[in-house]
Amino acid sequence: MADYDYDLFVIGGGSGGVRAARVAAGDAGARVALAEEDRYGGTCVIRGCVPKKLMVFASEFAETASVANAYGWNMSSGSFDWSSFRGHLEKELDRLEGVYRTLLKNSGVDTFDARARLKDAHTVEMSNGETRTAKTILVATGGRPVRPDMPNADLGIVSDDIFHLETLPKSILIIGGGYIACEFACILHGLGVEVTQYYRGAQILRGFDDEARGLIAESMRERGIELHTGTNIVEMAPASADHSMTAVPTASDAAMGASAQQGSVMAGEGDTGANRGGPVWIKATNGHERVFDSVLFATGRDPNTRDMGLEEVGVEIGRRGEIVVDEFSKTASDSIYAIGDVTNRVNLTPVAIREGMAFVETVFKNNPTAVDHDLIPSAVFTQPEMGTVGLSEEDAREREEVEVYCTSFRPMRTAFAGKPDRVLMKLVVSKANRTVLGCHIVAPDAGEMIQLAGIAIKMGATKEDFDRTVAVHPTMSEEIVTMKTPMRTA
Secondary structure (H helix, E strand, C coil): CCCEEEEEEEEECCCCHHHHHHHHCCCCCCEEECCCCCCHHHHHHCCCHHHHHHHHHHHHHHHHHHHHHHHHCCCCCCCHHHHHHHHHHHHHHHHHHHHHHHHHHHHCCCEEEECEEEEEEEEEEECCCCEEEEEEEEEEECCECCCCCCCCCHHEHHHHHHHCCCCCCCEEEEEEECHHHHHHHHHHHCCCEEEEEECCCCCCCCCCCCCHHHHHHHHHHCCCCCCECCCEEEEEEEHHHHHHHHHHCCCCCCCHHHHHHCEEEEECCCCCCCCCCCEEEEEEECCCCEEEEEEECCCCCCEECCCCCCHHHCCCCCCCCCCCCCCCCCCCCEEEEHHHHHHCCCCCCHHHHHHHHHHHHHCCCCCCCCCCCCHEEEEEHECCCEEEEEEEEEHHHHHCCEEEEEECCCHHHHHHCCCCCEEEEEEEEECCCCEEEEEEEEECCCHHHHHHHHHHHHHEEEHHHHHHCCCCCCCCCHHHHHHCCEECCC
């Protein structure tokens, strides 16, 4: 048997790679090393889920005063201090990265702060000049945001850049209609930025339930986000004096609008530092010419597989640059596996962690384990949030005849304050066997609710199982178990 430096070498220090490394070392007793070229924690901890959710929390305080006043509290809106928040955010991310490093160290994993690529099927060469061999190599390098292929695209920023802004822009154009685009549209609007969003499709959040995404689009517009569907950017350039007459309104001009309730943004005049070269002029497919302080491209993510030597060692790469793997996360090379976003299967942090655990079971515990990618609950942290698990109504009715149970109403908390906010509770049910095929919730804290609904649906609960459950009153979620009559059959 060949003598290797390690039993396992992991490339990538994100959630999936770290979990696989420390469990293989700590539980299975394997000799493990891990290389990470950037920060430990990866997309989720450093430039994704965690900082984004903290920004969601920050943005939701904007409406606190107006709601509190309706409940008898004498409160006034304050201003948002981005620099103070960002300082706290950076400290928290530093703390979390330290936790990841400590977990690896305590598990006995050797770590290398370097970029790694494959030299052959068992050898990794790193940017620090070192080379290591391993019986098995696991690629967990995640994904990266992409810019469109157009002139001056470098004037815009991507989602990774949001967390490093020196100051917030007064106005921003967000290009895209996926969950990242919509989440940041709501976040930045809540922090006082004037937000315009362009999406080339007919409706935002493609792939989600039509009724749910329609309510979110309506809610975003009601809050003051200028959302244009069927619209894309065709030209962009640094703004000049000739473009001054087409600039978007300033915060003071919109003081009577929805953004007036958000408080002022503590940003200086002129260059906000929110983009790479000051204000940006854009021309859209609808003929509009505008100037924005910043442009955010939220137009997709690609797997991180460039210049890693993968194809040279027999690893198959897919059309979008993803690593092609089987149900056990093994590539076309017997010694190389891949998990997480780099495989472009289900790009969610908990899924990458599950894939990492299944990899360890398969390779180091002699227990071949395939990851179950079916019925995965997820959430979109817009305002209001969307929680979803299972099939959309549209997908379900293509498979079989279904009954749709649905209700939309004004929740008690904000209805009392005179707010127009609406929520949605929806179940898609098989007419043949009564199994709940999908659950879709649009409401504050929908992510918290869908986690629990996901357990029942994963277990194969029927509509009658939901009906037998006594409601918790008064709550929004009680509607999930009190809808007795289908709205429609499809």
